[in-house]
Amino acid sequence: xxxxxxxxxxxxxxxxxxxxxxxxxxxxxxxxxxxxxxxxxxxxxxxxxxxxxxxxxxxxxxxxxxxxxxx
Numbered sequence: 001x002x003x004x005x006x007x008x009x010x011x012x013x014x015x016x017x018x019x020x021x022x023x024x025x026x027x028x029x030x031x032x033x034x035x036x037x038x039x040x041x042x043x044x045x046x047x048x049x050x051x052x053x054x055x056x057x058x059x060x061x062x063x064x065x066x067x068x069x070x071x
Contacts, residue, residue, distance in 0.1 A: 019036075019037055019040060
């Protein structure tokens with residue numbers, strides 16, 4: 001199963017990049033996951049320790065947002 005992920009950078013709303021990512025399954029836990037390209041993670045200022053929310057959209061895509069830590 002593949003998902004097309006499109007992201008718009010906050011500072012450059014006119015610039016969009018897309019990635020076609022394969023959904024994988026952890027053989028031990030059976031959890032589904034995707035490996036996000038490092039170029040995507042770096043461009044958004046995310047780190048490996050960030051928590052993300054995946055929100056399904058009506059067109060079958062997902063909106064991915066970083067969970068902001070409370071100060």
